[in-house]
Amino acid sequence: GKPYDFVLYSGNKATAVIMLAATNEHSVKVTYLISKMFAKKLNVPYIGFYTKFNNKEEYVVNRIKSILC
Numbered sequence: 001g002k003p004y005d006f007v008l009y010s011g012n013k014a015t016a017v018i019m020l021a022a023t024n025e026h027s028v029k030v031t032y033l034i035s036k037m038f039a040k041k042l043n044v045p046y047i048g049f050y051t052k053f054n055n056k057e058e059y060v061v062n063r064i065k066s067i068l069c
Helices: 030-042 057-068
Strands: 006-010 013-021 046-050
16 A cells, blocks of 8 residues: 555655554654655655644645645
């Protein structure tokens, strides 16, 4: 499987790796650790979102902007 849920691009260049998780899986499950290493290899930020929270569009967009800018 792929080591990410989403990859953001600007042109043909990756700018961030995004993963979705139900709980604190971002720091303990191998799948997420592989995703973090994938982002590190691409030299881009890893952004994790928890699906148990109400991730409204404005929150998601602002969080991504704050990390990328």
